Amino acid sequence: MQGLDFSVVAPYVDILLMGTWWTAILTVSAGALSFVGGIIFAVVVLYAPAIVAYPVRLFMWVFMGTPLLLQLFLIYFGLVQIGIDIPALVAGIVGLGLHFAVYNADVLRAGIVAVDFGQTEGARSIGFGKWQTLRYVVIPQAVRNTIPPIGGNMIALLKESAIVSVIGIAELVHSAQLAISETFRPFEFYITAAALYYLLNLVLEAGLRRFERNVEISR
Amino acid sequence: MSMQRPMVEVRGARKSFGAAEVLKGIDLSVDRGQIVAVIGPSGSGKSTLLRSINHLEALDSGEVWLDGMQVNQPLHGQAFERHINKVRQQMGMVFQHFNLFPHLTVLDNITMGPVILKGMSKSEAHALAHGLLSKVGLADKIDAYPSRLSGGQKQRVAIARALAMQPKVMLFDEATSALDPELVDEVNAVMKKLAAEHMTMLIVTHEMRFAGEVADRVLFMDGGVVVEEGPPSEMFRAPQKERTRTFLKKYLSA
């Protein structure tokens, strides 16, 4: 036992904040990818011809049934195997984004199905095409109605993003590990990292609550 | 002089929810074997009054008595908890939305109280439940789950469940307002049967005709006060107060 001394953290504050910043960037970009990807997957599964829909369903099924960590390994090392050498950061964003796109698609698919059929009939009756109806009437309503669970997925994404440290992305966990390799003080640095995640989590939750309220008001 | 003692007595009952005062000093007394109907517009405080007799709502001030025992005794913590559980065993309450336990059969809904709280043997409780179900005309539903019953049947089971505790008084909180019109009569019939057996009853209702048929006395509440009370013949034919007249005109013409 060495006893605890949190003052060891002080010289590394810059590095940790840089890591926090990268975690935020990672979360936002993977979050955006997961949202767009979620809509695409949901629409494909519901409306695309079977030859496209079935492979996507299989993909979703596999991604929901396996750990994110394993998926990251596949993307990072798998792409190298087939000759595509992408930076770890891109692999991390794609991995996180695809993983949560599958969860968002699951939510959005239920949301699209739940939009009242009268809405579709109403849009079609004024001359909207099938795609236009989906694009301008059904999907916007489905997205609005599924904001809380999708927000929940975004919060999960923030915390799960810690995992990409294993493929060497310089985010928050990785920057803590860097400091630990020099100081041999894992407890202090991991607790500090935890506190920073907790703060990011609070900020994201508050942001989502505010967004939900605004959407609620604009109804 | 115990025969003179009212079965239920409420003195100076006051209750507010936030800024809204729902009970503004209510006095009420129900004698043994008497049937009192409480009528009034929604928001008049009639349900709150009934619920406060069972202490589902705690009064801000005033007293509730059941057969010479104060219901809202100034006890605290576990002592009050023990006291109120004993008192409630002597009052049967029937809710608008039945509140049958969906995870239990009709039989278990009825016998749970007597078996657990009164230590009645299972076979004795079974016989009791069977008798009560026959009385409400549902002996064949003894093993059914509540979800298989119609609203009227649910409410009759709920009445049997309350009766199984051999209560001194039955409190009915709009027992038929959640029912389809054609199911109201079967529940009213059971309540009339109880009336014929001289069960003490306090009935909050919006059914004027039924109140007129069954009650010995009718109370009209509005805005948290008892506006007027009397035997149904007088109340419905010749109400004294303007507010009562307006209310009855609206209701009886509807």
Place this chain on the structure above:
Amino acid sequence: MDFSLMQRVFPFFVEAAFVTIEITALALVLGLVAAALAAAAKMSRSAPLRTIGTLYVSLFRGTPCLIQLFVLYFGGPQVGINLEPFAAGVIGLGLNIGAYMAESIRGALVAVDRGQIEAARTIGFSRFQTLRKVVLPQAARLMIRPLGVNTVALLKGSALVSTISVVELTYTAQRFIGSTYKPFEIFGIAALLYMIMVYAVARVVDMLDKRFAIV
């Protein structure tokens, strides 16, 4: 696809899958106990207990499970806690999922209709009798799905203990990817085994849900 490789390494993966099952099962038991205690604390009438329950749930839900494992396993020795990787994995995963399960349990208890409590209380049942005989039997049913979702998340999340060198399924996959450079084949085997486990848990949850459905 290199099928001979897959055949050769498959036995190692099956063995590793059993470690994953073992660690998940133990963490599940620990998690359920922690969750029941935390839910009780959060709903208790004592303010200090409520604070403790709320703190536990919000801290463990508000930070990554990976960090919690690292604090316990790498940071533990600094405060006199020396745990084997396996034990640290079980405790870390268990405490983490316990915080999520506490919310599942609390949500189910709160979802039981208030009228049910009133009806039981008017018959004369005490708070405890009402909880045991009326609220819990109904809440238990409402808990099955959310707790099932938590269990599936725990099973997949157990991959994280590979980072503290517990030799389970993901660790084994990682090792073979490193030594064979055949990520698709290795991923295929590991994914297959995870999916068998995940969808088996989902089936069990479906069955329990049907079994406890209120007719």
